[in-house]
Amino acid sequence: MGRLPLHKSLGVAFVAMVIVAALSAAGYLSLEAFEERDAAAKAIDLQVATLNVGALEVTSPEEPDLDDVEKWGWITELRSPADDALHALTEDEAEEARLQLAEIADHGAMVLRGVAVTEEEHQHERLQTLLAFAADRSARDAITARRQAYAAIALALAAVTALGVELLRRRFRRQAVAESQRTQVREGQRLQRLLNDSPDIFMVLDPGGASTYQSASAARLVGRTRGSLPSIEDLVCRAHEQDRARLRNHLVASDASGEPEVFELADLEGETGWFAVRVSDLTDDELVAGHLVTVSEISREVELRNELRSQAQTDHLTGLSNRRTLDSSLERARQAANTSKSLIAFATLDLDGFKEINDSLGHQAGDEMLIKATQRLTLALPPDDILLRLGGDEFGVVMIGVQNETDALNRSRVLLSVFDEPFKIQNQRLEPLRASIGVAIAEPSHTGVDLVSHADVAMYQAKRTGGSAVVAFEPAMEDEATLTANVTRALRSADYDQEFHLVFQPIVDSKTLEVVSLEALLRWDSPLVGRVGPDRFIPLAETSGEICHIGEWVLNAVCAQLSAWIDQGLDDNVTMSFNVSARQLTDAQFVPEVFKTVAAWNLDPARLVIEVTESSVIDDNGVAIGRLGELRARGFKVSIDDFGSGYSNLGQLLHVPFDIIKVDRSLLVTLSEKREMHGGDPTDACSIMQAVVSIAGVLGAPVVCEGVETEAQRTSLISSGITYLQGYHTGRPSPAEQTESVLGLGPVSQRGTRVEDRLAA
Ligand code: C2E
Ligand code: CA
Ligand code: CA
Numbered sequence: 174m175g176r177l178p179l180h181k182s183l184g185v186a187f188v189a190m191v192i193v194a195a196l197s198a199a200g201y202l203s204l205e206a207f208e209e210r211d212a213a214a215k216a217i218d219l220q221v222a223t224l225n226v227g228a229l230e231v232t233s234p235e236e237p238d239l240d241d242v243e244k245w246g247w248i249t250e251l252r253s254p255a256d257d258a259l260h261a262l263t264e265d266e267a268e269e270a271r272l273q274l275a276e277i278a279d280h281g282a283m284v285l286r287g288v289a290v291t292e293e294e295h296q297h298e299r300l301q302t303l304l305a306f307a308a309d310r311s312a313r314d315a316i317t318a319r320r321q322a323y324a325a326i327a328l329a330l331a332a333v334t335a336l337g338v339e340l341l342r343r344r345f346r347r348q349a350v351a352e353s354q355r356t357q358v359r360e361g362q363r364l365q366r367l368l369n370d371s372p373d374i375f376m377v378l379d380p381g382g383a384s385t386y387q388s389a390s391a392a393r394l395v396g397r398t399r400g401s402l403p404s405i406e407d408l409v410c411r412a413h414e415q416d417r418a419r420l421r422n423h424l425v426a427s428d429a430s431g432e433p434e435v436f437e438l439a440d441l442e443g444e445t446g447w448f449a450v451r452v453s454d455l456t457d458d459e460l461v462a463g464h465l466v467t468v469s470e471i472s473r474e475v476e477l478r479n480e481l482r483s484q485a486q487t488d489h490l491t492g493l494s495n496r497r498t499l500d501s502s503l504e505r506a507r508q509a510a511n512t513s514k515s516l517i518a519f520a521t522l523d524l525d526g527f528k529e530i531n532d533s534l535g536h537q538a539g540d541e542m543l544i545k546a547t548q549r550l551t552l553a554l555p556p557d558d559i560l561l562r563l564g565g566d567e568f569g570v571v572m573i574g575v576q577n578e579t580d581a582l583n584r585s586r587v588l589l590s591v592f593d594e595p596f597k598i599q600n601q602r603l604e605p606l607r608a609s610i611g612v613a614i615a616e617p618s619h620t621g622v623d624l625v626s627h628a629d630v631a632m633y634q635a636k637r638t639g640g641s642a643v644v645a646f647e648p649a650m651e652d653e654a655t656l657t658a659n660v661t662r663a664l665r666s667a668d669y670d671q672e673f674h675l676v677f678q679p680i681v682d683s684k685t686l687e688v689v690s691l692e693a694l695l696r697w698d699s700p701l702v703g704r705v706g707p708d709r710f711i712p713l714a715e716t717s718g719e720i721c722h723i724g725e726w727v728l729n730a731v732c733a734q735l736s737a738w739i740d741q742g743l744d745d746n747v748t749m750s751f752n753v754s755a756r757q758l759t760d761a762q763f764v765p766e767v768f769k770t771v772a773a774w775n776l777d778p779a780r781l782v783i784e785v786t787e788s789s790v791i792d793d794n795g796v797a798i799g800r801l802g803e804l805r806a807r808g809f810k811v812s813i814d815d816f817g818s819g820y821s822n823l824g825q826l827l828h829v830p831f832d833i834i835k836v837d838r839s840l841l842v843t844l845s846e847k848r849e850m851h852g853g854d855p856t857d858a859c860s861i862m863q864a865v866v867s868i869a870g871v872l873g874a875p876v877v878c879e880g881v882e883t884e885a886q887r888t889s890l891i892s893s894g895i896t897y898l899q900g901y902h903t904g905r906p907s908p909a910e911q912t913e914s915v916l917g918l919g920p921v922s923q924r925g926t927r928v929e930d931r932l933a934a
Contacts, residue, residue: 185339192332199325202318208257209315215258216308219274220301222247226281227297244285251278261310262303270303374468377461378405382425385463393440394468408466411438424452424466435471446472488562490540491547495562499569499621502559506571506615509557517615518572518581521628522550522588525607525640527566530598538598542606545598549591555584569625578614578645585610585643592641607641609633614646630654661713663701669726672698675734678906679915680750680877680899683891688916690782692750692899693731694906695723715756724757725766731781732774734909739776741918750782750812755789758797764804778808782833786815790829802830812877816840817865827872834869836862838880838900845886855885858892866894 225247254274259267369389377386382405394411395403405424412420423434433449449469455461488495506517531539559571575581595605611632613624631646680690698704714720735749757763771778790797801811810832818837844859869876878890881900
């Protein structure tokens with residue numbers, strides 16, 4: 174129990190002294206009051222005795238009823254005038270009173286003895302006055318003393334009360350302090366119990382590295398020591414030898430920030446686990462005064478993380494490592510290459526036509542195919558090379574010990590040859606599957622991403638050349654590939670309504686120059702890559718499949734424009750032509766979509782001409798031909814575009830349902846150039862054109878010639894029997910407003926720019 178502070182003890186002593194003093198004073202004053210009261214009474218007794226003795230003088234001694242004893246008592250009283258009865262008088266007064274009292278007593282005695290005396294009455298009067306004085310003063314002093322005694326008692330009572338209150342207060346305070354100390358102790362015990370129950374280990378290390386505290390759980394790592402606590406080294410030695418310096422530094426670091434570090438520690442039974450060791454510098458905290466070390470076991474978390482990592486790095490279908498392991502695989506390859514002084518090559522292998530297998534036979538067949546392809550590739554690979562599945566039908570190979578580029582290409586060809594043998598999937602023997610491989614040699618600065626990107630560029634080049642090929646990466650390929658990638662990305666995020674618009678190029682009667690149709694051509698102004706021509710972005714949109722959405726947009730815009738022009742009075746004979754890609758024709762939704770859109774605009778299908786290229790129609794199992802038949806049955810017209818540009822197969826063309834043949838510009842140019850070389854007349858009829866016209870004639874189709882740029886060409890084409898022309902000579906592709914004036918649809922003042930007018934000008 175704590176002792177009272179000095180000033181408080183002094184306070185108590187002072188109050189106690191006040192009580193004692195007040196009580197003593199009260200006692201003393203009470204005595205005094207009694208004494209004064211006695212003195213007053215005695216003075217009065219003396220007065221009475223004086224009067225009685227005086228009376229003796231005048232009464233006869235023979236008075237029978239007077240008791241002598243009493244009379245002698247009066248006289249005795251006068252003879253011994255107690256000082257205390259006279260003390261209220263001054264010295265002189267008291268002396269005078271004493272003398273007179275003695276005289277009166279003597280006088281009285283003589284009277285009693287019968288001795289004759291002379292009367293001295295005046296003495297009595299003076300004495301009575303003095304005695305009355307004395308009585309009066311004593312009585313007054315008695316009252317004063319009594320009052321003072323009461324005051325002292327009141328003071329003493331007040332002091333006693335104050336002391337009592339103070340003592341009670343102290344008692345309560347002591348109880349409160351004792352209660353709070355008990356609570357603290359309990360709280361401490363509770364905390365200790367919680368700490369002991371925690372699987373985490375807590376230790377406090379003083380600046381010298383000695384432990385000043387350890388929780389019960391610490392016993393697992395550093396043992397249970399009674400009396401002496403373990404030192405830092407008892408913990409450090411639980412770590413792997415090569416980890417000990419790191420752990421030691423971590424434990425004593427002056428900038429201990431509480432950031433945990435992970436260590437593998439062995440407990441006293443030799444069992445190892447992963448632990449997060451957190452050290453907080455609490456040296457300035459007087460209760461701790463050291464580094465608080467918290468050691469938490471995280472073995473389960475580490476295990477889980479490793480498991481997740483390995484799951485995340487494995488392709489579940491094939492069991493191969495996936496793209497995420499590329500960098501680590503490359504690192505391993507680099508170490509091997511350093512020791513063997515060889516090169517590393519990276520190849521991407523993409524299956525050609527895998528998507529078709531997936532689409533036609535289903536995903537299960539596709540998966541089986543990938544598993545089988547993986548098995549064959551694994552068998553064909555040198556043991557140290559690493560096969561990865563990069564995603565979809567794309568594999569990656571890290572080639573180790575490569576001598577030069579030729580070596581890498583040869584190894585890749587071996588991989589390609591595993592596909593020669595047809596696959597048997599779902600008990601079905603498939604056509605041999607092919608693959609395209611791009612190869613890149615790794616430079617020391619290359620990351621995994623660089624290598625994949627180079628190999629991909631080469632692989633796409635291999636695909637462009639028709640597939641089933643191996644191509645080595647060359648830097649020049651990359652610029653083209655980057656541009657293509659940028660355009661593809663921009664196209665994917667394009668806002669069609671904002672970025673696309675149509676221009677229209679007239680197709681005219683070769684002789685009368687009357688506009689018979691307008692070809693809608695798509696234009697794209699991208700905020701990301703600027704204006705991009707359709708020759709560039711349409712093939713990309715075809716590869717990505719985006720052409721189907723773009724085609725929907727084009728058809729809708731074509732219908733909207735045609736409908737508006739019809740409302741403005743467009744001639745009934747004028748049609749609108751638009752281009753449809755091969756990819757669109759493979760889409761089952763294409764035909765219903767066309768029907769729906771045209772119906773929504775309330776247009777007669779006969780006013781729409783669908784332009785498709787020969788190759789898009791012929792190169793499939795009749796699906797496109799069937800769709801074109803459906804469209805024609807509804808009244809749409811079909812035009813075979815770019816005729817004569819590819820490997821025209823007239824025989825096959827006979828099976829294609831079409832209404833118009835459009836001769837490609839390249840044919841016209843080639844013919845014009847040849848004629849010029851041989852000094853012929855450019856306006857003469859051309860036999861090849863005539864041949865085309867006559868074949869088309871057999872099929873009942875008129876011929877349009879594209880790319881007509883000169884009047885000489887027009888003359889020649891008229892002579893060759895070409896019915897319609899399209900080209901810069903008769904009108905460039907132009908926006909809708911300009912086309913309106915060509916069509917004579919604008920206000921009268923603008924109608925002077927019709928085709929014939931311009932040709933005349
Ligand atoms: P195309 O269907 O053969 O279109 C004719 C192309 O020749 C147009 O190029 C046109 O501007 C150009 N041209 C017309 N007259 C002349 C001429 O006298 N001399 C020269 N040198 N060229 C002329 P454009 O507009 O760049 O279109 C290129 C190709 O893009 C089109 O070839 C077509 O295959 C495709 N395309 C354009 N718009 C669309 C579309 O909406 N959908 C699809 N699927 N393809 C489209
Ligand atoms: Ca066209
Ligand atoms: Ca064309």
